[in-house]
Amino acid sequence: MLPKEEKLDPRVKRTRGLILRSFEDLLAEKGFESISVQDVTDKAEINRATFYAHFPDKYALLDYSISQMFMNEIEKRTLNVCSYSTDNLRNLILAVVEFISRLHSDCAQPHQQFEALTEGTIKNILFELLSHWLKQTGTKISTDIPATVATWAIYGLASHYSHLKKRPSPEKFVDEALPLVAVNLEQFA
Amino acid sequence: MLPKEEKLDPRVKRTRGLILRSFEDLLAEKGFESISVQDVTDKAEINRATFYAHFPDKYALLDYSISQMFMNEIEKRTLNVCSYSTDNLRNLILAVVEFISRLHSDCAQPHQQFEALTEGTIKNILFELLSHWLKQTGTKISTDIPATVATWAIYGLASHYSHLKKRPSPEKFVDEALPLVAVNLEQFA
DNA sequence: TATTCTAAACAACAGATGTTGCCTAATTTA
DNA sequence: TAAATTAGGCAACATCTGTTGTTTAGAATA
DSSP states (O other): OOOOSTTOOHHHHHHHHHHHHHHHHHHHHSOGGGOOHHHHHHHHTSOHHHHHHHOSSHHHHHHHHHHHHHHHHHHHTTGGGOOOOHHHHHHHHHHHHHHHHHHHHHSSOOOHHHHHHHHHHHHHHHHHHHHHHHHHTTOSSOOHHHHHHHHHHHHHHHHHHHHOSSOOOHHHHHHHHHHHHHTTTGGGO | OOOOSTTOOHHHHHHHHHHHHHHHHHHHHSOGGGOOHHHHHHHHTSOHHHHHHHOSSHHHHHHHHHHHHHHHHHHHTTGGGOOOOHHHHHHHHHHHHHHHHHHHHHSSOOOHHHHHHHHHHHHHHHHHHHHHHHHHTTOSSOOHHHHHHHHHHHHHHHHHHHHOSSOOOHHHHHHHHHHHHHTTTGGGO
């Protein structure tokens, strides 16, 4: 995670903003694999070497971009300031389902590699959030295993949904999916 | 998936074998990201252009290699010729746990990107297998959603296990993990 | 304001990528 | 066995990568 945007040298803030904006624009135009660092820096009108002063490579940029977007989604729904309940879980699943669907429809070519790379970023945030929720309940049991299963199940369901040819509404889908995830978490409710 | 090895031009068979063997040797020596196509073809003693006649890029080679290895694991345990039961499920989880652990310990540097890339390949095979199992039971219900949840949960658990600093025996871990996966599949037993 | 610090520009590097066209050698087939 | 087919070797290409050393210009601090 990059340091908070607060007290950054304005040049850094500007450059990162330009990189991020250019990258997200390019993602809407063409596939991640075919975006070069050159492409990003051309569009951002910065030197290519400057890019490498900010990100190790384009994969790190993808990571950063996705985690920013997903965190926004979570914070917007205030899911980061609550604890486990069936209702919050439903909202969380809905958030992931909608986020991934949007991501895949906004990107020109969300191919396998792209999805594989974004997945880890999102799952890490999900796992931290679920662990946090479960710890709030003051349980004595280690929550690692149920949090892992829930994280992967939620992401898997959202990914599955986003690949369906004929999708029901997100709400309808989540109603069907919810019990399969909740069953292992209910002991913490 | 590449065509069956049966009636292939012997030159093709030989070349693919050389590529595959060289690649797997290299994986034991260094990280996937730092393996170049040049490295593979040097070790295989074939021309670099020849590589591209067989695989689009090194990612496709990784895919092919991993799916071959995983399929072998499944076939060795005859998990491809049975249907759903709690016992078969336990064996399947055990297979995945052991396969991923071995994969990560055999590879010199199983970094995040490597894991992200192998994940999809393995999950696809898992999903097909579980769907096959569930269809065998002659259920009327669509099995897509439970098969998805089970696939992701199993892979997630195996991945989690392979990252633990202090691991219990695979059998002990699977005993703890099994019920979390089985609960959603029991209606098909 | 003057000084210090440091981000970004620029140029150049060795190496890797994916692709091409031409040539040869192995294999399949008729 | 002879002819047709096709895999692989080879060389060259434009492009991208990650890195380095130097210079310039903007920001922070005294």
